[in-house]
Amino acid sequence: MDEGKDREAFVTLATNNSYSQGAMVLAQSLRRHGTLKEIVVLVTPQISLDVRHKLETLFDRVVLVDVMDSEDEAHLSLLNRPELGVTFTKFHCWNLTEYNKCVFMDADTMALTNIDELFNREELSAAPDAGWPDMFNSGVFVYKPSRETYLALISLADSEGSFDGGDQGLLNTYFNKWSTSGPSKRLSFLYNMHSTATYTYSPAFARFGKDTKVVHFIGAVKPWHHTYDFANDVLHQAEGPGIHEEVFIKQWWRLFAESADKIRELEQEMHYIS
Ligand code: UDP
Ligand code: MN
Numbered sequence: 216m217d218e219g220k221d222r223e224a225f226v227t228l229a230t231n232n233s234y235s236q237g238a239m240v241l242a243q244s245l246r247r248h249g250t251l252k253e254i255v256v257l258v259t260p261q262i263s264l265d266v267r268h269k270l271e272t273l274f275d276r277v278v279l280v281d282v283m284d285s286e287d288e289a290h291l292s293l294l295n296r297p298e299l300g301v302t303f304t305k306f307h308c309w310n311l312t313e314y315n316k317c318v319f320m321d322a323d324t325m326a327l328t329n330i331d332e333l334f335n336r337e338e339l340s341a342a343p344d345a346g347w348p349d350m351f352n353s354g355v356f357v358y359k360p361s362r363e364t365y366l367a368l369i370s371l372a373d374s375e376g377s378f379d380g381g382d383q384g385l386l387n388t389y390f391n392k393w394s395t396s397g398p399s400k401r402l403s404f405l406y407n408m409h410s411t412a413t414y415t416y417s418p419a420f421a422r423f424g425k426d427t428k429v430v431h432f433i434g435a436v437k438p439w440h441h442t443y444d445f446a447n448d449v450l451h452q453a454e455g456p457g458i459h460e461e462v463f464i465k466q467w468w469r470l471f472a473e474s475a476d477k478i479r480e481l482e483q484e485m486h487y488i489s
Pocket of ligand 1: 227234301305320323324347350432433435
């Protein structure tokens with residue numbers, strides 16, 4: 216499609232209200248650092264209308280995807296493998312063919328600086344996974360939307376499944392040349408700093424952590440599970456392994472407050488207009 220030639224976007228995904236909070240912070244973090252790209256969120260019908268409206272104030276586009284309703288191959292495959300639901304939903308990002316190039320970012324990521332330079336990279340560019348560095352972590356990747364790729368991913372999911380049960384296993388199987396494809400496709404770990412690095416290799420974090428460009432809050436406990444008392448600067452950590460740096464969680468909460476303010480302002484404006 217011609218019109219898609221120069222269009223580029225950051226893309227994220229939220230299948231429920233709690234991940235939407237992460238998506239809001241991600242959008243706010245990209246805006247705050249002056250991105251010139253569009254910011255798109257894929258949502259599923261599980262997200263309440265109210266939350267969808269809030270997302271609309273922060274994102275350029277909120278795109279509703281519903282694998283279960285579609286009548287294509289994805290639908291058929293999913294019926295056989297219901298456990299791949301969320302995984303399939305992430306692959307929907309390849310259907311945004313009105314864009315020439317996109318950067319997918321998990322809803323539990325947060326940019327600390329402008330990262331528009333990622334659009335100079337080609338599919339599939341990603342950073343190594345901290346747990347198995349010959350694989351890429353699928354929380355941040357540069358890709359080229361293509362219906363063909365989408366269908367190939369779905370077909371692979373159907374025939375082989377994902378060896379880790381999630382999108383990362385399947386994407387690494389599909390893009391299996393990544394680790395040997397040279398430096399241009401290997402993003403610096405700074406673009407997807409999974410916070411476990413802060414305790415598995417704390418001297419490296421002490422040395423390089425200040426250059427982090429994107430924080431990725433991997434694992435079961437996400438920033439929105441904690442609470443932050445802004446006035447007293449006290450973070451109340453949720454139960455579970457506390458693997459993320461406090462300083463980043465607090466930053467996440469500040470951005471969350473900013474995005475909430477922005478939504479409130481816009482809602483008030485709408486109220487005056489109507
Ligand atoms: N996701 C979602 N709903 C879910 C689980 C995941 O929308 O119930 C999306 C969201 O964008 C999330 C991504 O899929 O960031 C990958 O999941 P997660 O970040 O929880 O995995 P981790 O990075 O901790 O391995
Ligand atoms: Mn993640």
